[in-house]
Amino acid sequence: MPALHSFLTPATLLLLAGGWLLAGCSSPSSTAPPAADAAQTSNTPPPAFPFGGKVDSLNGIAGHAFGEPLSAFTDLRLLPPTPGVPVGPTQTYTYEGTKGWFGKHRAQVPSQLYTFLDGKFYAFMAIGDPTILRPEATYLLGPGQAQGAYQLFWEGAKARAVYAEKAVGFGREGRLDVLSKTMEAALAAKQQAQLKADNAQ
Known part of the structure; x- marks a missing residue:
């Protein structure tokens, strides 16, 4: 470590x-x-979130903070629901624009997904070339806490991020996930309430 x-x-x-x-x-x-x-x-104890300073400061991704309404975003296309999977309280959109770092690197990072909870920005996921994506992740969030050679974690009080790589074909694929812990808790509460309602019927 x-x-x-x-x-x-x-x-x-x-x-x-x-x-x-x-x-x-x-x-x-x-x-x-x-x-x-x-x-x-x-003997002062270390801070509770030693790798979370930047992920909390950013609290989203460059250009958009968690909790922003869907109306603050452009160039998003709603993904259709997955067959056989119940529709939940979140909606996921793919980004098709050319603005910002992620927009300019769509060729290398083709999958860029924005998830909204009740119309508010909740989570971001990017999948693509790890030689492009990993340096950007560490630039935005800092070195992170490594787990093995291909995983980095950033745990903050307000937000969490994970970068991971896996072998795909003859190369490797990187994935960056960033989410709001506050909205994650709100989603869990909604799911728990729905479960109770379903069980009461």
Whole structure:
């Protein structure tokens, strides 16, 4: 597992630098913190989401945040329902435009799907050339937490992303999934309520 990447914001870095500068300019008579306080500081637990800073900051994909209405999107075509699969509360659209990074790389990343829950942007999936898709995923979301050579995870408080590769024919295929954890919970609640309603009949 790779070392944790830096997730400090520029503002945090400025505050830290300011603290160091103030400490360097203080008089020799200033007192150092007690050893017990120093030990407590060094034992501070790691953040709950060490690989989730960027996925939470983005909270969607470049150009669109989770929760945006369908009307904020262009060049989407609704996918027909899958035969034999019950229609649920979500609708999935394929992107056919040429805007943004994903639009400009449609030849290399031909499958780009947007899922909406109650008309609000809930999840994004892209499938294509891993030599193109993986660098873009790490650019957008940071290095991520690796599991093996072909999987990366980003777990935030508000959003989650997974990048994975698999062998296809004589090459490899990459897949990036990004979803809203808030809307995931809302979907689970809807499905649970529907299940209870079905069982009550």
